[in-house]
Amino acid sequence: MNSEQILALTDTCVKCGLCLPHCPTYRKAVQEADSPRGRIAIVQGLLNEQIPNTYSLNRRLSRCLECHACEAVCPSKVPVTHIIDATRAILTARQPRYKRSLRYLLLNLAVRPAILLPLVRYYQHSWLRLWIQRSGILKFLQLDHADNLLPEYPIREIRGG
Numbered sequence: 141m142n143s144e145q146i147l148a149l150t151d152t153c154v155k156c157g158l159c160l161p162h163c164p165t166y167r168k169a170v171q172e173a174d175s176p177r178g179r180i181a182i183v184q185g186l187l188n189e190q191i192p193n194t195y196s197l198n199r200r201l202s203r204c205l206e207c208h209a210c211e212a213v214c215p216s217k218v219p220v221t222h223i224i225d226a227t228r229a230i231l232t233a234r235q236p237r238y239k240r241s242l243r244y245l246l247l248n249l250a251v252r253p254a255i256l257l258p259l260v261r262y263y264q265h266s267w268l269r270l271w272i273q274r275s276g277i278l279k280f281l282q283l284d285h286a287d288n289l290l291p292e293y294p295i296r297e298i299r300g301g
């Protein structure tokens with residue numbers, strides 16, 4: 141789906157707000173940007189290049205749980221999750237090549253635990269983690285949230301103890 145097609149879908153939203161009380165992320169954050177209507181407005185702003193593509197706005201889109209609760213109550217049948225997915229695909233395609241390559245590498249590692257787990261253990265218990273966290277690289281690559289979600293592995297497991 142291209143930008144024009146996505147924008148045509150966003151135009152079906154009449155901004156009535158009926159979906160807001162049904163959206164779990166809106167109920168938790170109580171912020172328009174974390175609601176279905178707010179996410180549609182973000183998509184319109186980004187694809188029309190009226191607002192800059194920032195880390196913070198990307199987070200608002202990626203926080204969508206894809207639960208479809210908004211779509212179930214929407215009188216206009218706006219396909220909110222489809223709009224968000226298609227927009228994120230476009231935004232990813234617009235990223236610089238090195239960022240896409242790194243994401244591809246990490247996704248491939250994620251399905252290979254035999255390789256990934258020793259690397260994670262080493263990362264967690266070496267100087268590397270502190271250095272990377274302080275360098276700001278994680279935030280730049282939008283991986284700081286993923287870093288916070290990493291389960292902690294005991295150091296003895298590195299040595300197989």
Ligand code: SF4
Nearest residue numbers: 153154156157159214
């Ligand atoms: S997504 Fe549907 S329910 Fe939500 S504001 Fe738009 S038209 Fe209304």
Ligand code: SF4
Nearest residue numbers: 163204205207208210
């Ligand atoms: S699909 Fe996303 S925007 Fe819609 S109700 Fe669920 S979390 Fe909210």
